[in-house]
Amino acid sequence: MGRRQFALLGLALLSPPRTAPAQAEPIAIFAAASLKDAFTEAGAVVAQRRPGFEVRFNFAGSQQLALQIDQGAEADLFAAADDRSMRTLGEKGLLADPAVIFARNRLVVIVPAANPGRVDRLSDLAKTGLKLVLAAAAVPVGRYSREALDRMAGADEFGPDFAARVLRNVVSQEDNVKAVVAKVQLGEADAGIVYVSDVTAPVRRVVRQLAIPDPYNPIATYPVAVLARSTHKPAARAFVDFLLSAEGQQLLERHGLLPAAP
């Protein structure tokens, strides 16, 4: 590289990046892994309506996202799969507005279409030698899954040692719900517990679902809040408004989530 080019490169590095169109508001949304499909579509809809609206998503386990935000990650909006991670941020004064519930979710048992473990009813989850994959107890869906098993253990149908027998079959505790789906989808696990919303159209083609009846099904609530350090609060609030609108609620429902109000 000649001296001239070197100088040009230096200039290029020093000069500020070319500015985006005047009204661009690229916002960063940190959202629970289970919201991936719904939020990606919602982002596209809002972008159509709001000129200059651009969105960057970071999907991961809720606790992990809360940790990243706490440690100073640049995020404008946080949507979690349980109250716990949202509460932690609230206590640290990191939320601009109080969190609002925008959706709810239910659990479902999924098994590969070929059903290698012969899981036909919920009680089969306790069969010895079954390969069951759950999310780790540290992530919301993992906690809800264990709560569902505990509730079943309280019913005569399953028996008091049901939860313990099922947990003995756990071959892996995944760090997020999408990893549980993947292990069942690939046929490596005999069964897994995930959110209803995770069983998207492509997943439905390769898995069977076993409904968990209401009395045993803990309903997950999803809070969302604009973050105190956000530099794009109006755009972030526009996204929340869309989620809470009739249209937004319908979109979430299409992705298997339940509406915010029971």
Place this chain on the structure above:
Amino acid sequence: MTWRVLLARLATALAITLCLGLIGLPLVALLLRVPAATLLVRLADPLVLAAIRLSLVTSLAAAGLIVLLGTPVAWLLATRDFRGKRVMEAVIDLPMVLPPTAAGVGLLLAFGRTGLAGRALASLGISLPFSTAAVVMAEAFVALPFFVGAAAAGFREVEPRYLDAAATLRASPGTTFFRVMLPLALPSVIAGATMSWARALGEFGATITFAGNLPGVTQTMPLAVYIALETDLDAAVALSVLLVVLSLTVLVAVRALPLGPAGLRRAHRDAR
């Protein structure tokens, strides 16, 4: 000194400082975060101890497997020319740059119970995913190039006249390898084995994807760190610090070895 020389020196010093800061600051930050007292308490937790034990067992097994399978490969690459050698070298190096999660998906599709080779294994009653053996395979996959590269470099440095001398004394190829080549290249082989062991110790993505995460069975230290991040930052920091200390010890130890015949020559020169 002209201003240009001064500028160049300043730029160099700045680059070095930034580079060391990039690597060094996170290490310092980790060490500062946990006081020694709680560190020991954290590490005595049964789940943490299980992760430590599993990490040591699987990474040592992976290093053993790598040496066993990788030595012939390194010998082949160092001593023979053949069609497709470049391709073979590239394939062996691939795990170094491949995202480990992609490696894990590949391992699942190959050795999972519906995978290419997995179906045959399943009919024999062998199921690899979610097993400790899967952890060893994932670690061996990502750490193999570190050994093959170093060992092949060591074999290449062995002077051909020693091998010729052995041949004129009617030593069989096997004897020549074990009595002449391997001893001369031993420092490189040991350094490569140690580096691959250290890499296996830090393996995360391929392991959690292929082997899953279950305490005592497949949850190695890096997985325990990641899961602890979800709930208990202090536990995650304690485990990270332990990993840093272990890995750093290994890397310093490798540098203390005279690396290959070149290193031996350097050692001789230094001795004079």
